[in-house]
Amino acid sequence: MTTPWIRWVVGVLCVAVLVGAIYFPILRRRLQLAAKLQQQTAEQARRELTQAVPINPGEPRVKAKLFWASGNGDGTLLDSTVEFPLSSDPVLRSKQVLNTLLAGPVDADLRTLPPDAVLLAFYLLPNGTAIADFSEALATATPSGIQSEQLAVDSITKTLEANVPRVQRLKILIHGQEVETLAGHLDLTGTFLVNTSGVPAAPATAPSGDKPAAPATDKPAQTPTTKPSREH
Amino acid sequence: MLLDVENIVRTNRRAWGRKGFRIGALCCSLILGAVALSFSSQAPSQAPTSATQSPVPQALPTTPPQGLPPTIPQAMPRAGLNVVVLDPAHGGTDPGARGTGGIRESEIVLDFAAQVRRALEAQGFQVVQTRQGNEDPSFDDRSAIANAQSGAVFVTLHIASTGLPGTARVYVNSDLPVSSDVGGLIPWDRAQTPFQGLSRKLGDLVQGLLAQRFKGSPNTAQTAAVRQLRTTAAPAIAVEISSVVVEDRADLDRMAPGVAGAIAAGVAAFRPSYVVPTTAGGTQ
Numbered sequence: 001m002t003t004p005w006i007r008w009v010v011g012v013l014c015v016a017v018l019v020g021a022i023y024f025p026i027l028r029r030r031l032q033l034a035a036k037l038q039q040q041t042a043e044q045a046r047r048e049l050t051q052a053v054p055i056n057p058g059e060p061r062v063k064a065k066l067f068w069a070s071g072n073g074d075g076t077l078l079d080s081t082v083e084f085p086l087s088s089d090p091v092l093r094s095k096q097v098l099n100t101l102l103a104g105p106v107d108a109d110l111r112t113l114p115p116d117a118v119l120l121a122f123y124l125l126p127n128g129t130a131i132a133d134f135s136e137a138l139a140t141a142t143p144s145g146i147q148s149e150q151l152a153v154d155s156i157t158k159t160l161e162a163n164v165p166r167v168q169r170l171k172i173l174i175h176g177q178e179v180e181t182l183a184g185h186l187d188l189t190g191t192f193l194v195n196t197s198g199v200p201a202a203p204a205t206a207p208s209g210d211k212p213a214a215p216a217t218d219k220p221a222q223t224p225t226t227k228p229s230r231e232h
Numbered sequence: 233m234l235l236d237v238e239n240i241v242r243t244n245r246r247a248w249g250r251k252g253f254r255i256g257a258l259c260c261s262l263i264l265g266a267v268a269l270s271f272s273s274q275a276p277s278q279a280p281t282s283a284t285q286s287p288v289p290q291a292l293p294t295t296p297p298q299g300l301p302p303t304i305p306q307a308m309p310r311a312g313l314n315v316v317v318l319d320p321a322h323g324g325t326d327p328g329a330r331g332t333g334g335i336r337e338s339e340i341v342l343d344f345a346a347q348v349r350r351a352l353e354a355q356g357f358q359v360v361q362t363r364q365g366n367e368d369p370s371f372d373d374r375s376a377i378a379n380a381q382s383g384a385v386f387v388t389l390h391i392a393s394t395g396l397p398g399t400a401r402v403y404v405n406s407d408l409p410v411s412s413d414v415g416g417l418i419p420w421d422r423a424q425t426p427f428q429g430l431s432r433k434l435g436d437l438v439q440g441l442l443a444q445r446f447k448g449s450p451n452t453a454q455t456a457a458v459r460q461l462r463t464t465a466a467p468a469i470a471v472e473i474s475s476v477v478v479e480d481r482a483d484l485d486r487m488a489p490g491v492a493g494a495i496a497a498g499v500a501a502f503r504p505s506y507v508v509p510t511t512a513g514g515t516q
């Protein structure tokens with residue numbers, strides 16, 4: 001009488017082991033996936049929530065000039081021409097070119113801005129001062145150092161200078177706040193000169209005779225040329 | 233069931249009395265704590281040079297800006313260049329740039345500063361360091377040390393995260409707009425403005441010497457909006473060495489004598505050019 005009962009128990013146990021062997025790896029994968037989703041950073045979540053600036057195919061295709069690192073390791077920038085429909089509105093246009101700059105070049109080594117950084121907002125005041133509000137990743141993930149921080153700011157200002165003539169000066173905010181430095185070195189309390197030949201008149205406090213227009217060549221810009229100006 | 237209402241009221245009153253006493257004592261201690269904190273927060277700002285052990289007599293540095301527009305009182309007359317304020321960047325909870333091999337900028341710049349200090353003292357300069365150990369004075373505290381000196385230049389030392397390994401760059405502050413003086417004072421946050429020409433001269437001299445020692449380095453100083461330099465009322469440069477990404481720290485250590493020699497020789501060559509700008513009477 002006991003033998004069939006034991007057989008049944010052994011059979012049930014074998015089935016349970018078999019089911020467990022099949023189910024546990026699946027469960028493990030699901031747990032790993034859930035853990036991965038939980039680890040998604042606030043920056044990534046914000047990136048998903050941030051609406052990308054729509055590119056209207058009806059807009060005329062324009063050759064935009066974007067400035068990424070030259071790859072020489074000497075802190076110089078190289079302009080790349082990217083053709084896509086660009087808005088004629090200066091704010092939309094600025095967002096489009098900055099988002100493209102943030103997306104990075106084909107060669108990731110030539111990035112000047114951290115891949116997690118997001119442009120949260122962009123405003124343009126009537127006097128030509130632009131305010132670009134970036135996510136915290138710009139400050140936390142930009143490599144610390146004068147050269148690397150200068151390169152990041154230069155790539156932004158030179159890209160705006162080449163594509164949005166109305167932007168004369170740029171104020172960089174991090175998550176809506178003014179910060180003292182970008183990553184410990186470069187001063188973000190002032191504004192950076194972008195265009196001195198823009199449409200609106202420059203305020204009396206801006207330095208005079210500063211920055212020439214960027215040459216339309218594929219040669220690296222030898223010296224970072226972005227200059228800060230401090231407003232009263 | 234009978235309730236002794238009076239007893240309950242009495243007990244409640246006693247309990248509330250004790251609670252009231254406790255709340256009162258808590259409020260008093262909070263007020264006393266706040267008063268003590270406000271006193272203690274004022275005290276350190278008056279003596280940020282305590283850790284520097286400077287060989288020169290220290291005038292009390294200017295209180296850095298906190299809330300109100302600060303001012304630097306009329307500077308004492310300066311007679312020639314005698315002092316070099318050496319600033320090993322970062323420190324404390326701020327390690328600065330970090331390499332994959334565990335190299336920390338804040339530690340390396342201290343070692344570099346020791347060698348630069350020896351080289352400068354050999355040239356006859358008095359050297360004041362903004363930090364001697366693992367402290368992290370604020371930007372303004374570091375500037376205040378320089379601004380309190382007579383006849384000084386300011387050199388801040390950095391190790392980069394990027395750049396060609398084995399190269400060194402000198403940065404001077406970007407051109408700041410010249411501001412109008414108000415009663416002989418200039419704003420604290422533009423203290424560098426009157427010294428930009430001298431900073432450029434000092435920067436080019438040091439950069440030229442660095443370029444001779446470290447191939448691939450630029451020949452002239454570059455401009456950048458370096459926060460530390462902006463509030464410094466003296467000829468001021470930032471020297472950045474590449475980089476923390478070297479696999480072996482010895483690669484950086486080998487650069488230290490060359491960097492020290494270039495800075496010392498550059499400052500010595502700059503000494504005859506040192507003339508205090510007339511607009512540098514003070515800052516507000």
